Amino acid sequence: MPKADTRSFVVDWNQDRFLLDGVPFRYVSGSLHYFRVPRVLWADRLFKMRMSGLNAVQFYVPWNYHEPEPGVYNFNGSRDLIAFLNEASIANLLVILRPGPYICAEWEMGGLPAWLLRKPNVRLRTSDPDFLAAVDSWFKVLLPKIYPWLYHNGGNIISIQVENEYGSYRACDISYMRHLAGLFRALLGEEILLFTTDGPEGLKCGSLEGLYTTVDFGPADNMTKIFALQREYEPHGPLVNSEYYTGWLDYWGQNHSTRSITDVTRGLENMLKLGASVNMYMFHGGTNFGYWNGADEKGHFLPITTSYDYDAPISEAGDVTPKLFALRNVISQFQEIPLGPLPPPSPKMMLGPLTLYLDGYMLDFLHLLCPQGPIHSILPMTFEAVRQDRGFMLYRTYLMYPVFEPTQFWVPNNGVHDRAYVMVDGVFQGVLERNMKHKLFLTGKMGATVDVLLENMGRLSFGSNYSDFKGLLEPPILGQTILTHWLMFPLEVDKLVKWWFPPQLLKNSRPQIPSGPIFYSTTFSILDSGGDTFLFLPGWTKGQVWINGFNLGRYWTKRGPQQTLYVPRPLLFPTGSLNKITLLELENVPPQPEIQFLDSPILNSTLHKTYIYSLSADTQSDSEPMELSGH
Numbered sequence: 001m002p003k004a005d006t007r008s009f010v011v012d013w014n015q016d017r018f019l020l021d022g023v024p025f026r027y028v029s030g031s032l033h034y035f036r037v038p039r040v041l042w043a044d045r046l047f048k049m050r051m052s053g054l055n056a057v058q059f060y061v062p063w064n065y066h067e068p069e070p071g072v073y074n075f076n077g078s079r080d081l082i083a084f085l086n087e088a089s090i091a092n093l094l095v096i097l098r099p100g101p102y103i104c105a106e107w108e109m110g111g112l113p114a115w116l117l118r119k120p121n122v123r124l125r126t127s128d129p130d131f132l133a134a135v136d137s138w139f140k141v142l143l144p145k146i147y148p149w150l151y152h153n154g155g156n157i158i159s160i161q162v163e164n165e166y167g168s169y170r171a172c173d174i175s176y177m178r179h180l181a182g183l184f185r186a187l188l189g190e191e192i193l194l195f196t197t198d199g200p201e202g203l204k205c206g207s208l209e210g211l212y213t214t215v216d217f218g219p220a221d222n223m224t225k226i227f228a229l230q231r232e233y234e235p236h237g238p239l240v241n242s243e244y245y246t247g248w249l250d251y252w253g254q255n256h257s258t259r260s261i262t263d264v265t266r267g268l269e270n271m272l273k274l275g276a277s278v279n280m281y282m283f284h285g286g287t288n289f290g291y292w293n294g295a296d297e298k299g300h301f302l303p304i305t306t307s308y309d310y311d312a313p314i315s316e317a318g319d320v321t322p323k324l325f326a327l328r329n330v331i332s333q334f335q336e337i338p339l340g341p342l343p344p345p346s347p348k349m350m351l352g353p354l355t356l357y358l359d360g361y362m363l364d365f366l367h368l369l370c371p372q373g374p375i376h377s378i379l380p381m382t383f384e385a386v387r388q389d390r391g392f393m394l395y396r397t398y399l400m401y402p403v404f405e406p407t408q409f410w411v412p413n414n415g416v417h418d419r420a421y422v423m424v425d426g427v428f429q430g431v432l433e434r435n436m437k438h439k440l441f442l443t444g445k446m447g448a449t450v451d452v453l454l455e456n457m458g459r460l461s462f463g464s465n466y467s468d469f470k471g472l473l474e475p476p477i478l479g480q481t482i483l484t485h486w487l488m489f490p491l492e493v494d495k496l497v498k499w500w501f502p503p504q505l506l507k508n509s510r511p512q513i514p515s516g517p518i519f520y521s522t523t524f525s526i527l528d529s530g531g532d533t534f535l536f537l538p539g540w541t542k543g544q545v546w547i548n549g550f551n552l553g554r555y556w557t558k559r560g561p562q563q564t565l566y567v568p569r570p571l572l573f574p575t576g577s578l579n580k581i582t583l584l585e586l587e588n589v590p591p592q593p594e595i596q597f598l599d600s601p602i603l604n605s606t607l608h609k610t611y612i613y614s615l616s617a618d619t620q621s622d623s624e625p626m627e628l629s630g631h
């Protein structure tokens with residue numbers, strides 16, 4: 001077989017295979033998402049993937065991670081895409097790039113920026129002119145950055161995916177797919193291999209003439225049937241599974257997902273025997289730090305957990321697993337794998353228990369959390385309308401009349417997106433939750449302050465046939481009265497947490513019943529010999545954690561299945577320096593406000609039965625309000 005005299009990665013239509021520089025080539029790839037791994041750990045993870053026998057790495061580019069506001073771009077630090085491409089090159093891994101614009105990935109809004117929803121009627125993932133204008137603007141920044149990294153230009157990108165499982169989306173807008181294909185060709189040239197990926201039900205609307213059709217399926221699926229479906233769209237060319245599921249995602253309140261080593265290795269072996277190219281999704285999952293998790297909807301709203309361990313061959317903490325060695329053994333039967341050992345699991349550290357101390361009630365810091373002051377509106381406004389993309393917003397109103405008897409407080413049309421923590425005169429009354437908890441009862445004196453803290457638990461990343469706006473989507477109803485005249489406080493919690501809470505800020509303006517939303521913190525130092533660790537929050541309910549100002553993600557100890565948060569060692573300061581951990585507890589503080597750092601994760605706690613509300617047991621009243629209040 002003569003080698004190509006130039007760099008090339010092409011489909012050999014006669015032999016149903018790929019050719020790399022003119023030589024037959026099959027990729028055995030793995031997915032790793034740079035946006036779920038601190039930059040300092042990228043090289044470690046990529047090296048382990050190479051040593052596992054992979055010759056390629058596949059990853060998405062989340063639009064919302066790089067364009068926080070229209071026309072504002074961020075490719076720095078853990079967002080430095082080019083640096084990640086370079087690390088992959090150093091690890092001798094080719095790249096299969098998936099820039100979207102929609103990526104799914106259990107990522108917030110499937111990677112689409114929330115600011116698209118500032119035009120409430122925008123039709124996402126269609127040829128809607130407003131949507132396409134934003135897409136064009138983004139890709140005219142992104143695609144020229146990756147052009148030099150295309151394989152035939154001297155880089156390591158061998159193929160690029162257009163959209164993501166588009167056939168699973170209701171719109172089925174071929175004009176949109178054609179627009180994307182044209183844009184990619186215009187900005188990347190004719191040589192690069194462009195492809196699509198769909199499940200077996202999605203090929204009709206997901207595939208497009210001129211884009212190589214690939215499929216995705218897991219170990220329990222019928223490989224023969226699904227590859228036959230791919231053949232209906234690609235009678236010639238290599239068989240490709242672009243997402244072979246090595247594990248699966250986790251939802252808060254559902255059991256931890258796993259896939260057996262036997263099933264996963266058997267499926268891989270069967271595909272490699274066919275000569276197929278395969279990408280294993282995920283090979284290393286990582287973490288949904290901050291507020292970046294997405295959500296699904298299967299009967300009810302299902303936010304994704306902070307951990308994206310995915311039961312992947314490389315664990316969330318970057319450790320090799322028996323599943324990795326089993327897969328490496330399969331790969332070694334089909335192609336050469338690098339000689340040499342894989343690094344052992346990294347050192348882990350235990351610490352604590354540590355006592356946390358009350359910094360203050362969230363409501364006492366509104367002047368710092370919302371320095372620009374509230375927005376006033378007769379009816380509550382959404383996060384998107386006030387340009388708060390993620391995190392928390394406080395909605396405040398006042399009782400225009402006394403409420404002596406416990407009176408139902410609810411939001412019509414399941415309008416709490418996603419969790420609401422209700423206070424009256426600063427005293428915690430309870431929680432309302434999208435799909436799960438529609439009402440609570442409260443009393444209050446005339447003029448009492450009614451505060452509703454809304455938590456955005458992550459926008460739908462899959463299966464949404466509507467735009468997932470956040471906040472109070474309808475005005476709450478107290479008894480028969482619609483509550484109007486609201487103050488909206490978009491809260492800059494992350495900015496505040498980076499400050500130190502001077503004790504003098506702490507007002508004892510409320511009974512010392514520690515309940516949320518409330519800040520606790522402490523400082524601690526570690527031994528230099530310490531390693532990665534796993535934060536355990538026994539007795540705490542739900543909230544957010546920061547370590548040294550880094551937003552580690554959400555905890556929901558009461559609901560599970562995740563009980564610990566992965567703490568990468570590079571986040572911690574060395575011996576002699578104090579580390580600071582801050583918790584925002586949204587509900588109830590344990591009698592012993594302590595935390596621990598464990599040397600192994602807990603991702604599969606049994607469900608707390610109290611969570612399993614049946615929808616019928618908690619339906620809201622359908623009675624229409626008799627009068628408007630607040631006038």
Ligand SMILES: CCCC/N=C1\SC[C@@H]2[C@H](O)[C@H](O)[C@@H](O)CN12
Binds near residue numbers: 103106216249462
């Ligand atoms: C039956 C699966 C339909 C949804 N597709 C999923 S769930 C896990 C993965 C990731 O979200 C991935 O980003 C999707 O492309 C495919 N997939």
